[in-house]
Amino acid sequence: MMKKMTVLALISFILVSASTLFAQDKMTATSTAVSADSKVLALTPENFQEFAVNNVGKEVEIQGMVVHVCKHGGKKLFIIGEDPEKRVKITTSDKVSVFEPELEGSTIMVKGIIEPIAEEELPEAEKANQDADHTNYYHTPQFSISCLAFKTIEE
Amino acid sequence: MQWRKWFRVVHRDFGYLFFGLTLVYSISGITLNHLDDWNSNYIIIRKEITLKNPGQIYPGITKDEVKALLEEIGEEGSYKNHYFPQSDQLKIFLKGGSAIINTETGNGLLERVTRRPFFREMNYLHYNPQVSWTWISDIFAGALIILAITGLFLVRGAKGITGRGAWMTLLGIIIPLIFLLIFFY
Numbered sequence: 001m002m003k004k005m006t007v008l009a010l011i012s013f014i015l016v017s018a019s020t021l022f023a024q025d026k027m028t029a030t031s032t033a034v035s036a037d038s039k040v041l042a043l044t045p046e047n048f049q050e051f052a053v054n055n056v057g058k059e060v061e062i063q064g065m066v067v068h069v070c071k072h073g074g075k076k077l078f079i080i081g082e083d084p085e086k087r088v089k090i091t092t093s094d095k096v097s098v099f100e101p102e103l104e105g106s107t108i109m110v111k112g113i114i115e116p117i118a119e120e121e122l123p124e125a126e127k128a129n130q131d132a133d134h135t136n137y138y139h140t141p142q143f144s145i146s147c148l149a150f151k152t153i154e155e
Numbered sequence: 156m157q158w159r160k161w162f163r164v165v166h167r168d169f170g171y172l173f174f175g176l177t178l179v180y181s182i183s184g185i186t187l188n189h190l191d192d193w194n195s196n197y198i199i200i201r202k203e204i205t206l207k208n209p210g211q212i213y214p215g216i217t218k219d220e221v222k223a224l225l226e227e228i229g230e231e232g233s234y235k236n237h238y239f240p241q242s243d244q245l246k247i248f249l250k251g252g253s254a255i256i257n258t259e260t261g262n263g264l265l266e267r268v269t270r271r272p273f274f275r276e277m278n279y280l281h282y283n284p285q286v287s288w289t290w291i292s293d294i295f296a297g298a299l300i301i302l303a304i305t306g307l308f309l310v311r312g313a314k315g316i317t318g319r320g321a322w323m324t325l326l327g328i329i330i331p332l333i334f335l336l337i338f339f340y
Contacts, residue, residue, distance in 0.1 A: 065236060067246070071197050071268065072190055073282060084238055097284035101197065101268045105236035105248025155235070 040111065045081035045088045052114045052143035062088060062145060063109045063153060074098040076144075079108065089117065089144035096147045107154040112145035159308060166305040169298050176295045183277035195274040200267045204228050204254065209261030212245050221247055228265065230254070 043051055043062045051060075064079030067087065077099045078087045090110055092098060186195035206212075206227055211220065218234070225231040225247065233249035240246050240255075247254045256263035283289055307316045307324065314320060 065238065067238065067240070071194060071199065073196060073278065075282075080238070084240055094286050097282075098279060102251075104253060 045079055045086045046083055048088050048145075049086070049143060056114050056116055056143070058114050059111065059148070060114060060145065061109060061111050063107065064088060065107050066103045066105065069099050069101045069104050071101060074100060077103060079110070090147050090150075091115070091144050093146045093148060095149060103152070105155075106152050108150050108152050110145060110147055110150045112147040112149075115144050115146050116142065117144045159311075162305040162308050166302060166309060169302050169305075173295060173298050173302070176291075177299075179277045179280055180295070183274070183281040186274055187278060187281060194271075196271060196278055197275070198269045198271050202265045202267075204256070204263045204265045206256060206261040206263065209256070209258055212256070212258040214239060214242075216245070221245075224256075225249075225254075228254070230265070 041051075041058065041060045043060050045062065045064045048060075048062060062079070064081050066077050067080050067084075069077040074092070075098070076089055076091045078089055080087050090099075090112065093112070183195070186193065189195075206224055211224065216237070218237070221237050222231045222234045225234055230249055233251065235248040235250055237245060237247045239258075243258050245256045245258050247256070251269065252265065252267040254263055254265045280288065280292075283292060307320065310316075310320065312318060316324065
């Protein structure tokens with residue numbers, strides 16, 4: 001009996017510790033990292049692509065309205081500024097592992113690293129199921145931001 | 156022999172310990188394999204809608220005017236934000252979904268998104284979300300290797316690895332090899 005209780009207690013401890021660890025990662029990533037930092041450059045969706053060409057690997061901040069969150073796993077989202085034609089792709093990272101669909105329509109501030117991306121080819125089945133937002137337009141930007149943290153400015 | 160006894164012990168206890176993770180990775184593996192056919196993360200319900208007066212939609216439309224439009228489809232309380240992805244399309248973000256409307260015809264699509272419980276969580280783990288999870292999934296992978304090897308030697312005799320078991324093991328190796336020969340090389 002005591003042996004079973006001990007084993008059960010050990011498993012529970014591991015589960016609680018693991019969930020606490022994951023929760024801490026998420027909280028840290030979303031609540032503390034997006035703070036005023038003079039070394040991190042603040043960009044807009046309008047000037048991002050031009051800036052990114054010569055600044056791959058640099059940490060930046062960018063704010064915009066979320067117009068799309070990928071429904072297959074929440075691994076990427078797209079934001080816009082004043083010009084809806086200038087979309088910026090934001091991808092997940094080890095710090096922020098998933099984007100929730102509730103972010104669509106919200107204005108967020110993202111802190112992350114500029115990365116180059118190859119043009120993605122969508123499978124035919126996926127192309128057929130997409131609305132106007134999820135056409136190949138989303139897969140033509142050359143640079144994206146790997147999100148280290150984000151904060152919701154306006155829901 | 157002593158080693159056979161230990162193989163049984165390890166196979167049994169690893170089987171218990173990794174039962175949960177085996178189900179997580181197996182079930183999510185199936186669902187992720189068929190992501191094109193079935194979205195295992197979210198339940199997405201689409202409904203066609205039509206606005207009677209699309210002429211009311213213009214590039215500078217205000218929040219209140221969009222809410223008034225939403226009254227036609229009973230979604231005025233769900234308004235969150237809106238924008239024009241293209242000149243003839245208005246996208247309205249709602250709580251729990253969105254609507255995209257053709258500003259010329261008034262026709263559109265209302266989409267409601269809700270999370271699919273259990274599957275979404277399993278897929279999240281399968282996608283290896285954090286560095287810390289990488290350790291656990293690597294340990295699990297190692298355990299599967301041990302389970303596979305110990306499983307070969309559990310049974311003795313005609314149905315064991317020296318008998319029928321050898322043919323079945325060989326078949327299990329040949330099938331992926333044939334696939335590779337046909338499609339990969």
